[in-house]
């Protein structure tokens with residue numbers, strides 16, 4: 062029997078029903094005072110930038126009495142919203158490729174599969190794509206719970222901030238690229254290869270992935286050569302070419318490259334999470350549960366960092382990230398990346414930033430965005 066075709070009109074009706082359902086849930090939640098910050102906005106407005114409002118999603122998950130898991134609801138919402146939004150306003154987002162890197166999975170978690178997700182060869186190219194307006198968004202890893210910061214991304218953020226500051230001239234630069242979201246993604250690494258585990262002579266991956274599995278590798282593949290690759294999916298394509306080479310990467314990269322999964326969950330820390338920043342040329346809307354990131358340089362003198370930190374204590378602002386980063390051209394001088402809960406629309410945040418600015422040699426706001434739950 063021939064399969065019955067679904068017409069475009071039927072699909073539109075289904076979309077409408079789902080959007081109505083979302084709106085109903087949001088409206089009920091708003092009426093109950095459960096979405097105080099979202100008051101007056103429809104769920105569709107809230108998702109205009111292609112991202113499900115975390116409060117609406119949370120409400121739908123918490124009020125679900127059906128058989129679906131929270132992860133399944135999240136995935137359904139994400140793909141529906143991605144599809145509905147793409148029909149109106151296509152989204153193009155760049156990520157470190159090739160296909161099925163962890164960055165790709167983070168981009169899918171954020172924008173869904175209906176968005177145009179563009180693989181590029183380096184993290185710097187992700188920034189270039191957004192700065193040159195070829196992509197509205199970019200997704201870049203900034204820190205991992207086991208391995209710490211991702212220096213390539215911080216270097217690009219520092220460069221953005223230098224441009225925004227007019228390279229120290231005090232004039233505002235041409236770029237408005239900023240952080241407009243975060244995706245904390247659970248990272249489960251797989252060992253991928255063509256042959257048996259006993260044939261492996263070298264293991265390739267992005268250095269961050271190799272480092273997140275170093276104890277497992279030492280215990281299970283002692284003496285094999287560890288080689289850096291530009292990404293985990295690039296490593297998977299190297300492993301596809303050489304039977305004595307394995308890669309550390311995603312399960313999806315194994316399928317894409319015709320490899321077997323030789324071992325699963327080989328990360329040293331079961332709670333392995335990488336936090337990705339979503340960068341874009343437009344500021345994110347305030348949600349009421351936001352964080353703000355900035356980068357500043359404290360004067361090279363005793364107590365300057367302690368004075369800077371005291372500002373956050375005084376204004377009761379909770380820090381969620383602090384990272385020191387050496388300034389390559391100036392030995393002994395450091396940039397400090399900071400993130401805290403709050404939004405510059407709040408008076409205490411405005412005051413704290415103004416005080417910090419006075420104490421800094423330079424300061425750039427990197428963006429304010431919704432605080433997100435871990436996905437995956």
Ligand SMILES: O=C(O)C(=O)C[C@]1(C(=O)O)C=C[C@@H](O)C=C1
Nearest residue numbers: 162163164202267269292293335
């Ligand atoms: O190589 C990849 O698959 C990436 O997306 C990059 C990257 C990283 O550099 O942190 C992203 C997340 C994982 O922690 C490991 C690798």
